[in-house]
Amino acid sequence: DIQMTQSPSSLSASVGDRVTITCRASQGISNYLAWFQQKPGKAPKSLIYAASSLQSGVPSKFSGSGSGTDFTLTISSLQPEDFATYYCQQYNSYPHTFGQGTRLEIK
Amino acid sequence: QLQLQESGPGLVKPSETLSLTCTVSGGSISSSSYYWGWIRQPPGKGLEWIGSIYYSGSTYYNPSLKSRVTISVDTSKNQFSLKLSSVTAADTAVYYCARITIFGGGHYGMDVWGQGTTVTVSS
Numbered sequence: 001d002i003q004m005t006q007s008p009s010s011l012s013a014s015v016g017d018r019v020t021i022t023c024r025a026s027q028g029i030s031n032y033l034a035w036f037q038q039k040p041g042k043a044p045k046s047l048i049y050a051a052s053s054l055q056s057g058v059p060s061k062f063s064g065s066g067s068g069t070d071f072t073l074t075i076s077s078l079q080p081e082d083f084a085t086y087y088c089q090q091y092n093s094y095p096h097t098f099g100q101g102t103r104l105e106i107k
Numbered sequence: 108q109l110q111l112q113e114s115g116p117g118l119v120k121p122s123e124t125l126s127l128t129c130t131v132s133g134g135s136i137s138s139s140s141y142y143w144g145w146i147r148q149p150p151g152k153g154l155e156w157i158g159s160i161y162y163s164g165s166t167y168y169n170p171s172l173k174s175r176v177t178i179s180v181d182t183s184k185n186q187f188s189l190k191l192s193s194v195t196a197a198d199t200a201v202y203y204c205a206r207i208t209i210f211g212g213g214h215y216g217m218d219v220w221g222q223g224t225t226v227t228v229s230s
Contacts, residue, residue: 001170034216036154043203043220044146044154050214087154091215095169098154 002026002090006099012107017078021102023071023088032092035064035073038101039084047086048073080106109134111204111221119198119228125191129204129221136185137162142207143187144217145178147200155200159207160187194228201225 003026013019023033031051036044046055048064051071061076075082083106088099115127129143136143144159158168160178168176177190191198206219 032214036217038154043223044217045220046216046218049210049216050212053210053214055216055218089154089156089217094167095171096156096159098156101153 001095002029002093002097004088004090004097004099006086006088006102008102009100010103010105012105013078014107015078015080018074018076019078019104021073021075021086021088021104023066023073023099025069025071025090025092028068029090029092031067032090033064033066033071034089034091035062036087036089037082037084038087044087075104078104109206109219111206111219113202113204113221113224115224115226117225117227119194119226120230121195121228122193125189125194125198125226125228127189127202127204127224127226129187129189131185131187131206136180136187137182140209142209142215143180144205144207145189146203146205146217148203148223149197149200157189157191157202196228199226199228 005024007022033051035048038044052064063074085101085103087101110132112130119125142159145157158178160166175192180187201223203223204221205217208216208218
């Protein structure tokens with residue numbers, strides 16, 4: 001299985017900040033990577049697929065980049081509704097594994 | 108607007124079989140543009156991909172669960188289902204169903220999710 005490792009595991013930031021979350025794959029996955037946002041008690045929400053393509057309806061404050069083994073999710077101008085847990089997922093090969101999550105908290 | 112709704116028992120006894128159904132409304136499960144998947148999340152933990160199915164019946168399972176899991180589709184009812192046998196406490200989780208849109212170039216997007224259903228394994 002491909003292991004996905006996110007860093008940091010948790011992150012404190014202030015409203016208005018710009019933050020970056022990193023996801024590393026244990027082997028190359030080209031750009032077969034997705035990002036999700038999950039709020040407490042809710043289902044995950046798809047943000048990005050193909051490492052950098054925004055899902056329909058997702059604001060442009062979210063951006064993704066990377067290829068191979070190293071990927072980033074950047075969120076600009078943080079707003080209160082952005083504080084959540086973020087997961088990456090590879091779909092280069094089965095099983096489609098998730099990272100362990102990054103909890104973004106308000107400072 | 109497409110919606111997914113999970114249903115099934117919230118409590119399952121150890122060694123028994125967990126059975127869940129996902130009902131798709133507002134769209135057809137038989138579209139060639141989508142897969143349909145199951146994902147779970149143990150309490151306080153991260154997401155685990157269980158498996159997925161195409162409307163034709165082709166399935167893909169997580170090897171860690173493969174000997175115990177079966178995903179099936181009923182196009183006449185616009186539903187797909189999950190069965191997980193020989194459950195233990197480790198299978199206690201919120202179970203989500205999701206639509207997986209097929210984009211070009213082999214890319215997928217798990218873009219519509221059910222609200223999730225909590226399943227507890229306990230005697």
